[in-house]
Amino acid sequence: MSAVSEPPEEFIEIPLVVDTARDGFRLDRFLSSRIARLSRTRVQTIVDNGQVRRADTGEVLRRASQRVRAGESLVIRRPAPQEPEVVLDYREIFRDHDLLVIDKPAGLPVHPSASYHRHTLTQVLRDRLGAGHGWDMAHRLDRETSGVMVFGRREGSATALKKAFLGRAVAKTYLALVHGCLEEHVRIDMSLGFAIGSKIRIKIGPVPVAEGGLPAATTVRPLRRGEFRGKPITLVEALPETGRQHQIRVHLAEIGHAVVGDKLYGLPEEEFLKVVEGGRKLHELGADLGLHRHALHAAALTLPHPGTGERVQFTAPWPGELAAILRP
Numbered sequence: 603m604s605a606v607s608e609p610p611e612e613f614i615e616i617p618l619v620v621d622t623a624r625d626g627f628r629l630d631r632f633l634s635s636r637i638a639r640l641s642r643t644r645v646q647t648i649v650d651n652g653q654v655r656r657a658d659t660g661e662v663l664r665r666a667s668q669r670v671r672a673g674e675s676l677v678i679r680r681p682a683p684q685e686p687e688v689v690l691d692y693r694e695i696f697r698d699h700d701l702l703v704i705d706k707p708a709g710l711p712v713h714p715s716a717s718y719h720r721h722t723l724t725q726v727l728r729d730r731l732g733a734g735h736g737w738d739m740a741h742r743l744d745r746e747t748s749g750v751m752v753f754g755r756r757e758g759s760a761t762a763l764k765k766a767f768l769g770r771a772v773a774k775t776y777l778a779l780v781h782g783c784l785e786e787h788v789r790i791d792m793s794l795g796f797a798i799g800s801k802i803r804i805k806i807g808p809v810p811v812a813e814g815g816l817p818a819a820t821t822v823r824p825l826r827r828g829e830f831r832g833k834p835i836t837l838v839e840a841l842p843e844t845g846r847q848h849q850i851r852v853h854l855a856e857i858g859h860a861v862v863g864d865k866l867y868g869l870p871e872e873e874f875l876k877v878v879e880g881g882r883k884l885h886e887l888g889a890d891l892g893l894h895r896h897a898l899h900a901a902a903l904t905l906p907h908p909g910t911g912e913r914v915q916f917t918a919p920w921p922g923e924l925a926a927i928l929r930p
Contacts, residue, residue, distance in 0.1 A: 628669060646666055748899050
């Protein structure tokens with residue numbers, strides 16, 4: 603009687619190029635800085651198991667203390683993770699030769715990470731448009747943020763779009779449900795950087811410019827009031843003047859009105875650390891908060907068309923799961 607063979611284990615390969623800012627880093631420090639959710643212990647295990655190699659020669663790097671140099675291309679080979687279920691789709695809002703505009707669903711990450719490899723917008727675009735589709739995202743949205751995203755042609759209109767974002771020529775309008783009663787229009791001018799004293803590597807917080815923080819400003823206007831789980835909430839319009847990581851979420855949390863459902867900025871840090879270090883599932887935090895995603899939506903973008911220069915606006919409707927809580 604012949605033995606039944608086990609199916610081969612699936613692997614993923616993560617390419618990493620050493621940038622000039624990380625020139626001379628120890629291998630373990632480089633990997634930790636590029637894949638923020640990997641703990642030092644996991645990084646050491648990956649290196650010890652011979653899962654890191656040079657992309658050009660295939661040489662396996664086995665010393666965590668080995669220095670990496672700018673321009674080097676490395677590859678991490680890891681067992682394919684059991685990825686969380688997400689909506690593997692998007693709605694196309696507009697497309698012409700120079701511009702692709704989509705409505706990204708909440709929960710879909712734009713790039714691969716430690717937890718997501720195939721369940722990403724990058725992969726969905728390849729599956730839907732073909733591997734050589736040629737579109738390059740001009741900006742990004744957090745995984746749980748839904749709404750308008752724009753893409754340009756690689757080595758073409760994408761460059762103009764990215765310059766428009768960097769030059770603040772793009773007007774961004776977000777809608778959010780926040781805890782509490784926000785009474786008045788407010789402009790939050792607060793420089794941001796990696797949160798001082800936090801044990802969570804990806805967490806952003808107020809950091810003075812003199813200490814390396816980047817200027818950040820958001821204008822917030824209350825629209826409607828409602829109730830969620832027996833407590834007051836406010837629907838707000840948020841207009842970011844800058845585009846810092848997690849900017850709107852941090853600014854709102856810092857004035858006492860965290861975004862409803864925000865697992866990182868709407869809960870005590872210890873709760874998120876249970877996910878990072880203690881093995882708790884992220885969706886369990888969503889159950890605690892009463893919402894599987896944070897209630898932040900990129901409702902509109904107004905920008906110069908990269909082909910014509912004409913200012914155009916694109917909008918994405920308020921998602922149904924948020925409308926069930928409070929309609930605009």
